Amino acid sequence: MEYLKDQSIGMHKILFTGLDMAGKTSIIHALKREFSQIINIEPTKGISRRIFKLFDKDISEWDLGGQQKYRISYIKNPNLYFDGTEVAIYVIDILNHARIPESLSYFKDVVYQFERLKINPPINILFHKCDPELLKCKPNEVEEIITNLTKQIKDIAKNNKIRFFQTSIYNLYSLMNAVSEILLQLYPKTQIIQRSIEEFAKKLNCDGLMIIDDNSLIVGSYFENKSAKFLLQESIQYFLTLNDCFLNLGNLNEDDQILVQKLGHHFLFKTIILKESSSSYHLSIIKAHQPYDLYFVKKELRFFIERFIDIINK
Numbered sequence: 001m002e003y004l005k006d007q008s009i010g011m012h013k014i015l016f017t018g019l020d021m022a023g024k025t026s027i028i029h030a031l032k033r034e035f036s037q038i039i040n041i042e043p044t045k046g047i048s049r050r051i052f053k054l055f056d057k058d059i060s061e062w063d064l065g066g067q068q069k070y071r072i073s074y075i076k077n078p079n080l081y082f083d084g085t086e087v088a089i090y091v092i093d094i095l096n097h098a099r100i101p102e103s104l105s106y107f108k109d110v111v112y113q114f115e116r117l118k119i120n121p122p123i124n125i126l127f128h129k130c131d132p133e134l135l136k137c138k139p140n141e142v143e144e145i146i147t148n149l150t151k152q153i154k155d156i157a158k159n160n161k162i163r164f165f166q167t168s169i170y171n172l173y174s175l176m177n178a179v180s181e182i183l184l185q186l187y188p189k190t191q192i193i194q195r196s197i198e199e200f201a202k203k204l205n206c207d208g209l210m211i212i213d214d215n216s217l218i219v220g221s222y223f224e225n226k227s228a229k230f231l232l233q234e235s236i237q238y239f240l241t242l243n244d245c246f247l248n249l250g251n252l253n254e255d256d257q258i259l260v261q262k263l264g265h266h267f268l269f270k271t272i273i274l275k276e277s278s279s280s281y282h283l284s285i286i287k288a289h290q291p292y293d294l295y296f297v298k299k300e301l302r303f304f305i306e307r308f309i310d311i312i313n314k
């Protein structure tokens with residue numbers, strides 16, 4: 001375990017914690033779009049750690065298995081597990097009413113460990129398993145649970161910076177949105193990036209544009225109106241999975257793109273691979289008018305992405 005700790009030096013440490021069965025590992029798999037792994041998911045034994053890049057920074061993601069025996073050992077050795085946390089993500093299964101008191105009690109323990117270690121990471125609560133079907137059938141019930149929980153969590157967290165999100169693995173966008181907002185807090189350049197995305201979207205005269213990285217994180221977006229926002233958010237997971245499906249069938253060609261005409265809009269989905277860093281970014285664009293412009297934006301897209309990388313690396 002000391003070995004793991006030493007390796008994390010110089011990286012941003014993100015901690016996923018919560019009770020067993022809350023859905024932590026499923027969230028991580030969903031963001032990697034490893035849906036087949038979710039079906040056969042096993043409880044995490046101890047901790048599972050992964051290192052990935054967000055822009056030019058290494059993120060060390062710690063997924064703490066939530067079974068009671070592990071929770072006891074984390075609390076006994078807080079400096080081994082909680083120390084160095086820069087961002088905490090606490091996952092609560094809102095479907096399991098019976099275990100909510102237990103989850104709040106463990107949350108209290110976690111907050112106490114941060115205090116003991118004299119660290120003050122922003123805490124992000126995921127009210128998880130807010131499945132689309134559930135929100136449709138029982139919106140009031142869900143709202144009541146969440147309002148109650150929010151109040152109790154704020155009481156426990158006292159002065160900690162805390163944010164709340166509603167998520168479900170059945171709504172990939174909810175995870176992409178939550179985890180990107182959480183991680184982008186680490187990047188002071190986010191606002192500059194956002195401005196350059198807005199400028200580019202206006203130049204293309206499009207109604208909406210989203211840029212997504214390899215880990216399904218939204219690095220920036222622009223929406224001209226509510227309907228463009230809704231359509232891009234609802235369709236993004238299908239574009240990403242369709243793109244994965246084609247990647248499994250063969251290598252990506254520079255000219256490859258997915259174009260869809262539906263609901264009076266034109267959608268363009270394109271992956272740009274940066275050879276220098278071997279990372280890739282996905283662009284999703286929606287446009288209601290002059291759709292044929294989309295066929296001629298290849299050069300502009302590449303130019304924009306290169307500029308965007310320059311901003312990140314400066």
Ligand SMILES: Nc1nc2c(ncn2[C@@H]2O[C@H](COP(=O)(O)OP(=O)(O)OP(=O)(O)O)[C@@H](O)[C@H]2O)c(=O)[nH]1
Nearest residue numbers: 020021022023024025026043044065066129168169
């Ligand atoms: N309905 C619903 N079920 C989910 C969701 N996310 C995860 N699950 C299910 O919740 C169960 C537990 O998921 P895990 O990801 O293993 O939970 P965990 O928090 O990693 O559990 P530990 O590793 O034991 O700490 C699995 O059966 C998942 O299919 C969700 O958004 N909605």
Ligand SMILES: [Mg+2]
Nearest residue numbers: 024025043044
């Ligand atoms: Mg797990």
